[in-house]
Amino acid sequence: MSDIVSRVQSVLPSVRADLEALVRIESVWADPGRRDEVHRTAEMVSKLLARAGFDDVRTVSEGGAPAVIARRPAPDGAPTVLLYAHHDVQPEGDATQWASAPFEPAERDGRLYGRGTADDKAGIATHLAAIRAFDGDLPVGVTVFVEGEEESGSPSLGALLAAHQDLLAADVIVIADSMNWTTETPSLTVSLRGLADCVVEVATLDHGLHSGMWGGVVPDAVSVLVRLLASLHDDDGNVAVKGLHEGTAADVEYPPEQVREETGMLDGVTEIGSGTVAERLWAKPAITVIGLDATSIAKSSNTLIPRARAKVSMRVAPGGDARAHLEALTRHLERHAPWGARVTVTPGDLGQPYAIDATGPVYDAARSAFRQAWGTDPVDMGVGGSIPFIAAFAAAFPEAKILVTGVEDPATQAHAVDESLDLGVLERAATSEALLLEALGALDR
Structure with missing residues (x-):
């Protein structure tokens, strides 16, 4: 234990320097103008792994962003462990x-700030x-597998897995892209919600009309869309779409003040939905309107708007099927438009939920590694967000x-402004992973 701790501590300064260099590369695959930056991060990751002693390092692509695969063969009788992270960022x-x-990475109060410091260039640093x-x-x-388009939904991951399955085959897969209960308490993520989204368009007119001439007689598309979107929830904020799966969640304490502190909910705003926080976050569906297309205020006039669109995102509880849930959402939208408005639903991305049976020697070894590195047992937690590639x-x-492990904590603000990494968590996560590799090497062969 003490030897592993000291060895991890001795390499952390160089690892942090490499992490900061990675953060300075604007590897946003979703931005076509910065895709060259994603190629730069792939090149840097390849060099870092080669310097770490991997003789077999490859940059691969199957029609999408570059991914890096690096391999070191197992000693006789030992298992092979696949370490996953991604080098693209939001x-x-x-x-x-x-x-x-x-x-530009910046340290403040023990946290390293910058896009990708946590999600997920810190996963690379941990490995x-x-x-x-x-x-x-x-x-x-x-085997280290560092993907380059996770933040865009991993569209070519299936092709990568199919084309390089022999290179990626492993006995244990460690995915460093999740979070911890707190900065002092680690977590094993054992369930993740899936994802399904769509764009719904409503139309009431074939052209705009003067609102003074026809308002009060002819419905405008924005009013229709507002009423249609409101039908997705009941008055308590529960999802009102029929036929969606609900599961159960661990009995963990998540008091209202913690929710308010971690989310920044404004004074007077209340939680939505029924059931425990864990149930609502991890085991129930959720529907969110994440985008709207209509006339902007700056360009508005006294006109009945003929068409309006919204993007609707749904999280699917473990045990449900994302495709079936998208079909249920589509039926609801098509049947609940008021005043006979025309509705067109265009399906979007799908990602299946996943639940892990975290029992057996490998998980026992992981919990022991966490206990040694953090000084406390990990919490088995669900994640309300989606990592669809886990099902893949x-x-x-x-x-x-x-x-499924990671270096994030409730204050990380992944995807948001001022994303940050707790540097103490990075040290404990790296120590846990090193202890886990040692323990897996010692399992009965």
């Missing part, structure tokens, strides 16, 4: 809202620290044990 949004430049701690003498076979990994490697 757009920074309005840079003026950041306390410091989004792509590098654990690998470097063994100074080339790894106790297990290690499970389908490609059905015999592999999947561990």
Whole structure:
């Protein structure tokens, strides 16, 4: 234990320097103008892994962003562990809202700020620290897989897994792209909601009309859309779409003041839905309107708007099927438009939910590693967000044990302004992973 801790601590300064260099690269695959930056991060990751002792390092692409695969063979009889992270990041949004430049890492109060410091370039850093701690003498076979388009929904992941399944095959898969209960309490993520989204368009007219001439007789599309979107929830904020799956969640304490503190809910705003916070976050569907297209206020006139659109995002509870849920959502939207308005629903992305049976020797080893590195047992938690590629990994490697870990915490603000990484969490996460590799190498062969 003490040896692993000291070895991880000794490599952390170099790992942090590499993390900061990665953060300075604006690897936003969703922005066509910055796709060259994604190629730059792939190149840097390749070099870092080669320097870490991986002789077989490849940059691959199957019609999408570049991914890096690096391999070290297993010692005789030892298992192979696949370490996953991604090198692409979310757009920074309005840079003026950041306390410091989004792509220039800055430390404040023990946290490292910048886009990708946590999600998920810190996942790369965690893997590098654990690998470097063994100074080339790894106790297990290690394959590192660093993807380049996770923040865009991993559209080419299926093709990557199919084309390189022999390179990626492993006994254990560690996915470093989730969060911890607090900065002092680690977590194993054991369930994730799926995702389904669509664009709904309503139309009431074939052209705009003077609102003074026809208002009060002819419905406008925005009013129709507002009423249609309101039908997605009941008065308590529960999802009102019929036929959606609901599951159960762990009995963990999540008091209202913690919700308010972690979310920044304004005074007077109340929670929505019924059931415990864990149930609503992890085991029930959720529907959110994430975008609207209509005439802007700046361009508005006294006109009945003929068409309006909204993008609707739905989270699917583990045990449900994302495609079936999207069909249920589509039926609801088509049947609930008021005043005979025409409705067109265009399906979008799908990602299946996933639940992990976190029992057995591999998970026992993981919990022991967490306990040693953090000084406390991990919380088995669900995640309200979606990581659809986990279901893809499970389908490609059905015999592999999947561990979902990460370096985020409730204050990380992934995807938002002022994203940050707690540097103490990085150290403990890297130590946990190094201890896990050591323990997996010692399992009965």
